Amino acid sequence: MNDKYLSPYDPQSVEPQIYSEEEQSGLFNPDECVSAGHTESDAETYCIIMPPPNANGSLHAGHALFVTLQDIMIRYNRMQGKRTLWYPGADHAGFETWVVFEKKLQKEGRNRFEMDPKDLYNEILAFTMENKVFMEGQIKSLGASCDWSRLLFTLDDRVVKTVYDTFGSLNEEGLVYRGNRTVNWCPKHQTSLSNLEVSYEDRTDPFYYFQYGPFVIGTARPETKFGDKYVVMHPDDERYAEYKHGQQFELEWINGPITATVIKDEAGDPEMGSGVMTITPWHSDVDFKIAERHDLDFEQIIDWRGKLLPIAGEEFDGMNIKEARSKIVEKLDAKGLLVKIDEKYDHSVPVCYKCAREIEPQIRPQWFIKMQGLAEQAIKAVESGDTDIMSEQYEKTFKNWLAETPDWNVSRQILWGIPIPAKICVDCNHAEIDIENQLSQCSQCGGPVEQDPDTFDTWFSSGQWPYATLGYPDSQDFKDYYPTTVMETGADILTFWVSRMMMFGLHRTGQVPFEKVYLHGMVRDKKGLKMSKSKGNVIAPATMQDEFGTDALRMSLIVGNTMGSPMNLDPDKVRAYKKFANKLWNVARFVYSNTDGFDFESFDTTQLTADEQQLIDAWHETKTDIKSDMDEYRLYLAAEKLYHYVWHTFADEVIESTKEFTDPETRLITNDNKKYILLYTMGEFLRALHPFMPFVTSEIWKDYPKKDKKMLLVEKW
RNA sequence: GGGUGAUUAGCUCAGUUGGCUAGAGCGCUUCAUUGACGUUGAAGAGGUCACAAGUUCGAAUCCUGUAUUACCCACCA
Numbered sequence: 001m002n003d004k005y006l007s008p009y010d011p012q013s014v015e016p017q018i019y020s021e022e023e024q025s026g027l028f029n030p031d032e033c034v035s036a037g038h039t040e041s042d043a044e045t046y047c048i049i050m051p052p053p054n055a056n057g058s059l060h061a062g063h064a065l066f067v068t069l070q071d072i073m074i075r076y077n078r079m080q081g082k083r084t085l086w087y088p089g090a091d092h093a094g095f096e097t098w099v100v101f102e103k104k105l106q107k108e109g110r111n112r113f114e115m116d117p118k119d120l121y122n123e124i125l126a127f128t129m130e131n132k133v134f135m136e137g138q139i140k141s142l143g144a145s146c147d148w149s150r151l152l153f154t155l156d157d158r159v160v161k162t163v164y165d166t167f168g169s170l171n172e173e174g175l176v177y178r179g180n181r182t183v184n185w186c187p188k189h190q191t192s193l194s195n196l197e198v199s200y201e202d203r204t205d206p207f208y209y210f211q212y213g214p215f216v217i218g219t220a221r222p223e224t225k226f227g228d229k230y231v232v233m234h235p236d237d238e239r240y241a242e243y244k245h246g247q248q249f250e251l252e253w254i255n256g257p258i259t260a261t262v263i264k265d266e267a268g269d270p271e272m273g274s275g276v277m278t279i280t281p282w283h284s285d286v287d288f289k290i291a292e293r294h295d296l297d298f299e300q301i302i303d304w305r306g307k308l309l310p311i312a313g314e315e316f317d318g319m320n321i322k323e324a325r326s327k328i329v330e331k332l333d334a335k336g337l338l339v340k341i342d343e344k345y346d347h348s349v350p351v352c353y354k355c356a357r358e359i360e361p362q363i364r365p366q367w368f369i370k371m372q373g374l375a376e377q378a379i380k381a382v383e384s385g386d387t388d389i390m391s392e393q394y395e396k397t398f399k400n401w402l403a404e405t406p407d408w409n410v411s412r413q414i415l416w417g418i419p420i421p422a423k424i425c426v427d428c429n430h431a432e433i434d435i436e437n438q439l440s441q442c443s444q445c446g447g448p449v450e451q452d453p454d455t456f457d458t459w460f461s462s463g464q465w466p467y468a469t470l471g472y473p474d475s476q477d478f479k480d481y482y483p484t485t486v487m488e489t490g491a492d493i494l495t496f497w498v499s500r501m502m503m504f505g506l507h508r509t510g511q512v513p514f515e516k517v518y519l520h521g522m523v524r525d526k527k528g529l530k531m532s533k534s535k536g537n538v539i540a541p542a543t544m545q546d547e548f549g550t551d552a553l554r555m556s557l558i559v560g561n562t563m564g565s566p567m568n569l570d571p572d573k574v575r576a577y578k579k580f581a582n583k584l585w586n587v588a589r590f591v592y593s594n595t596d597g598f599d600f601e602s603f604d605t606t607q608l609t610a611d612e613q614q615l616i617d618a619w620h621e622t623k624t625d626i627k628s629d630m631d632e633y634r635l636y637l638a639a640e641k642l643y644h645y646v647w648h649t650f651a652d653e654v655i656e657s658t659k660e661f662t663d664p665e666t667r668l669i670t671n672d673n674k675k676y677i678l679l680y681t682m683g684e685f686l687r688a689l690h691p692f693m694p695f696v697t698s699e700i701w702k703d704y705p706k707k708d709k710k711m712l713l714v715e716k717w
Numbered sequence: 718g719g720g721u722g723a724u725u726a727g728c729u730c731a732g733u734u735g736g737c738u739a740g741a742g743c744g745c746u747u748c749a750u751u752g753a754c755g756u757u758g759a760a761g762a763g764g765u766c767a768c769a770a771g772u773u774c775g776a777a778u779c780c781u782g783u784a785u786u787a788c789c790c791a792c793c794a
Contacts, residue, residue, distance in 0.1 A: 008755050200792085207794095219794060232794085269794080277794040286794080347793060393721060397789070400720070404791090492789085522788090560731050560741075565722080566788085570729055572743050579755080586754035593753075634733065640741070655753075667752055 001592040002703050009585035009696060011549025011578075018698045019140055027714055029147045030083045038714040039083050046077040047481035049466050049514075050146055051489045051497070052089030052154060055132035056097040059139070061523040061569055062490060064541035065561075067142045068554045069520060069635065070488050075145055075691035076630050077485075079717035085481055086146035087469045088139070090132045092155045094417040094458035095191065099354045101127055101416070102189075117415055124416045125155075138542065143550055143694045145713065150477075152469050154461055155418065162468040163461045164421050166508055168435040175370045178431050182285040183409060185362040186352040187306035191413040192366065193352060194457060195406075198359055200348040207345030208329060209273070211337045213251030213260060218273035220345060222328045223321040225253075226312045227299040228278035229260050232290060234268040237275050254331060255313040265290050283361050298363060306360055365431065366411040367420060367454075371503075375402040378502040387502065387512045390633060391519045391564030394494055401495045410460045417455030425449050463500030466513035473509075484514045486633075491519040491564055518633055521566035523557075539569055547571075548578035551693035555580065558639045558692060580643060581696045584689075587651055588700040591678045594658075594669040600679040601707060603672065612673050615654055619645070619681050623688060627717075642689050650681060679705070687715050 026032040033039040048070050053063055070086060078084040101124050105112055112120055132153070139146075152159065170176050183192035209218050215231055233240045245264040250257055260278075267290050268277060281291035282300045291298060303309050308316045308324055316324055332338050350359040379402050381387050382395060389395045411420065423439045424431050427447030432439060442449050461468075466487075470478040483505075487498060498517060505513030544553045548571075555577035561567045608616070622645050629638040654677065661671040669675060683704055690697040690712050701712040709715075 005753090195791090217794075221794085267794095272794065279794080284794085286792090350792095397721065401790075495790090556742090560729085562731075568729060570743080573729075576742050583754065583757095586757095588753095590753035629733080632733085636731075637733070640731075644741085651754085652758080656758090659753095662752090 001589070001596055005585065005589035005592065009549075009582045009699075011551065011581065011695060012546070014699045015141070015143075015550055015695045018695050019143060022145065022694075022698070022711065022713055023140070023148070025711055025713070027711065028086070028145045029149050030085045033078070033714060034083065036714075038710065039078075039081060041083075043081055043083045045481055045485075046074075046080075046082040046084045047087070047484040048074060048085075048486050048488060049087045049469055049484055050089055050144075051493075052091035052152075052462065052465065053135055053139070054093035054096050055090045055128045055135055055153075056093055056100045057131060057135075059135060059142075059541055061539055061541055061557075063139070064142055064544075064553060065520055065523050065557050065567060066488060066490070067139055067144050068557050069518070071142070071144050071146075071694070072554075072558065072635055072691040073486060073488065073518075073633075075694065075713070076717060078145070078713070079687065079690065079715060081716060083480070085150075085477075086144070087150055087152070088136075088144070088146040088148060089152045089154065089465065089469060090135065091458070091462060092128060092153070092416065094412060094414060094455065095189075095193075095197070095354075096458070097124065097128060098191075098414045098416045099189070121415055141545060141550065142541070143554070145694070150469075154458075154465075158471070159461065159464075159468045160418055162464055162472065163418055163456065164435050166464055166504060167421060167433070167456075167460075169508065170369060171433050171435075175374070176433065177368050177370070178365055179368050180363050180365050181368070181409065182288045182361045183364050183366055184350065184359045185304065185364070186355065186357060187304065187360050188355045188357045189352060189414075190304065192362075192364060192409060192411065193359070194409060194459075197353050198350045199353040199356075201351050201356065202346065202348050204344055204346050205349075207342040209339040209341070210332055211339055212253070212276075212278060213249050215276045216274045216339050217276055217278050219278075220347060221325075222332070223308070223324045224280040224283050224301055225278065225328070226255070226308070226316070227282070227301045228253075228280055229258055230263050230279050230291075230296055231260050231276055232263045232265050232268045232279055233276045234266060234270050235264040237268065237270045239270075239275060252335065252337065254328060255315075263290065263294055263296070265293065282363050285361055288361075288363070300363070302360055302362075304362070366409045367422070368407045368409055369460075371405050371407050374503040374507055375405055375499075377506045378402055378499060381502060381506060381512045387514060387517060389517045389519070391491070391517075393564060394491055394517075394519055398494055398499060402499055405495075405499075408457075408460075410457045411454040412457050413454055415455065417458060418461050420452045420454050420456055422452040423449035424452050459496050459500055462497060463504045464508070466501055466505060467509055482509065482513070483511050486516045486518055487514040488518040488520070491521055494519060516633075519564050520561070521564055523567050523569050539571065544569075544571065544574050548574045549581055549695070551581050551696050552577035555639060555643070555692055558635050559643065560640070561636050563633065577643075580647065581693065583647060583651065584693075584696055584700065587646065587655070587682065588703070590655060591682050592703055595675045595679050595705070598672070598675045598679065598705070600676050600705065603676045605676070608673055608676070612677060615657075615677055616681065618649065619684060622649075623684065626688060639692050642685065642692065646685055646689070650685065654678070654681065687712065687717055690715075690717075 034041045050070060051066065074084055074086040184198045185192055205220050207218055207220050208222055209216050212231060219225060243262045245262060247262040248259055251260055267286060268275065279287035279290055281287045281296060281298045283302060299311060300309060301311055302321055306321055308319050308321060310317045329338065351357060352359060379399050382389060382398060389398060421433060421435045422431055423434045425442035425445060425447045428442060428445040430442050430444040432443060439449055466484055467482060470482050472478050501513050541553060552574050556574040622641060626638045626641050658669050658674040661669050661674050663670050686697045686701055698712045
């Protein structure tokens with residue numbers, strides 16, 4: 001027996017060695033598996049496209065969970081003899097990286113507005129590349145058996161080309177338009193956000209009532225009221241029956257007398273306040289829609305930095321809106337127009353999900369994708385079963401969201417991303433899509449054109465990831481592996497990402513991008529709370545790996561974690577599986593020390609007694625059971641059953657039953673039947689356990705006395 | 718406001734299409750063990766499976782209602 005078994009299992013010394021042996025074997029690449037003869041060239045394929053992690057920081061527990069889940073699926077299916085491809089990637093993560101990078105600049109006392117855009121871009125690129133390498137190292141440390149030779153970055157030329165082609169083909173089908181629309185503008189980040197990137201905060205603020213001509217209007221935002229020259233009420237509100245649609249009247253307002261117009265619109269809610277409101281079409285989506293219906297004027301009151309524009313009058317021009325609010329109230333009060341203030345008005349305020357600053361709705365020309373037809377196709381594909389969302393509780397969310405999703409604003413005003421292939425005319429502002437980058441003058445007025453400074457929403461490019469990675473339309477990978485087998489990702493990005501991949505996949509390739517969707521829940525702390533730096537409850541996977549070993553971390557993330565439900569990570573649980581790794585080590589120590597020199601492959605199994613045969617049959621029953629759990633993605637059950645078998649059946653019963661056959665002198669087992677059972681069964685469960693705990697099983701496998709032994713990675717399960 | 722889950726041991730959670738005495742990890746009690754094992758093993762305490770009613774030979778599991786709770790979406794002049 002190898003002396004290494006005399007001391008307890010030490011993950012730190014074993015893991016890097018095992019991973020580098022596996023990686024250097026080249027067998028993470030399915031082509032290598034075929035040419036080395038481990039996989040039949042016509043074998044069924046199995047493919048997972050890795051959700052490309054954001055290359056802007058270190059891995060958190062959620063990454064550890066997805067790497068573990070996918071690696072188990074991949075290793076299991078590879079060991080089933082399938083041609084198995086796990087395609088790794090890295091995401092430039094537009095806005096997310098932008099936010100991280102901006103914080104870094106801030107810390108260094110620098111300001112991006114003072115930097116040359118090219119320098120800025122290059123700095124972010126360098127920053128991202130550095131993080132990308134670091135992140136890949138962490139993924140490797142988790143044991144990911146993905147094919148690094150195919151690694152793709154979301155800003156690689158091949159990806160950009162695919163993204164442009166898709167934008168072009170959407171445009172050809174009339175699904176792209178440029179529109180002046182209300183966007184969710186973050187004054188801090190200087191970009192528009194999608195609806196999904198806006199969160200809401202409950203607040204209690206003062207609510208002001210002002211005299212507006214003959215009416216009383218209520219508002220929580222006096223600072224927008226400068227431009228309000230329309231007063232809206234419900235057509236059926238009898239209190240105001242005397243006022244006709246379009247009727248004009250004079251009134252005294254913030255900066256003197258103005259002329260207001262009465263608008264009758266169903267959006268006016270008679271139950272709300274006085275039933276009368278004034279509107280600010282530029283700075284509210286609801287108001288925008290009313291204004292559109294009645295063809296009203298749009299006036300910008302607040303600039304992109306959150307300051308009042310000249311329309312607010314000399315006194316307020318350039319003033320920050322927060323400061324302006326109280327001053328306006330004071331002024332109106334002085335004029336006798338303040339009716340009352342309700343100090344306790346509860347409402348929810350839209351804020352930027354990154355900086356929590358209030359969203360300022362603004363109007364800005366943006367590129368939009370028409371969603372309705374694309375969404376219908378995606379819904380149909382799920383209903384027909386072409387794509388199976390395995391966690392059924394999310395199927396409804398998926399369909400409901402798609403059925404109601406508005407057109408998608410794909411423009412972002414950030415530098416870090418894929419530039420939108422469009423030109424803007426310097427003279428007439430006309431915007432034109434230019435996929436091939438050939439346009440030199442405006443097709444409308446002949447004036448000079450400039451590149452559209454906006455970039456794509458990162459989900460527009462990552463939504464094309466499955467066919468972009470595989471090299472649509474004519475690469476061999478695309479032919480071999482598309483549609484992919486499983487998309488495994490977090491339930492929280494079902495709408496952000498999975499829905500977009502479905503729509504784009506169907507649009508471009510005519511096929512769904514994946515056959516199954518496995519969604520995992522969020523990893524939380526042991527009390528079920530979301531991990532966050534402010535709560536101080538963040539558990540870094542690297543810490544768990546250092547303390548308990550990667551196999552232990554992997555097991556603890558899997559056992560008891562049902563598909564789609566949140567997962568609570570408790571260090572005590574990881575510790576428990578560290579003990580399990582050591583238990584395996586000691587099982588190996590016992591088996592190897594008792595079977596030195598025993599040739600189990602030449603053993604005549606007919607010598608086994610009925611009771612002994614029973615022990616082997618019991619394993620095979622367990623194995624069959626586990627296999628069906630694996631095939632149906634009940635990984636949590638398979639893991640638990642393996643754990644239970646090794647500890648409570650093999651160690652507690654099989655091993656114990658051999659002890660009466662030991663030589664009193666050497667204290668070794670003398671009975672060949674027992675030796676056979678021990679060796680044979682251990683070989684079986686090492687293989688079965690390998691997808692879950694690749695490191696300790698591989699290390700034990702090195703000493704397994706089998707002829708024509710392969711790496712455990714490519715042994716048959 | 719709409720939607721989707723959750724509620725099982727002291728704690729954190731499993732429990733597959735309804736089916737033996739409801740399980741795991743950690744914690745707790747007692748005994749044994751230094752001859753595979755950072756110990757481990759044996760035994761044990763601890764559960765009205767949120768509550769109520771129902772379907773069934775049989776319910777933690779299915780139906781209805783109630784309570785509590787979490788998350789997602791929409792949105793409020």
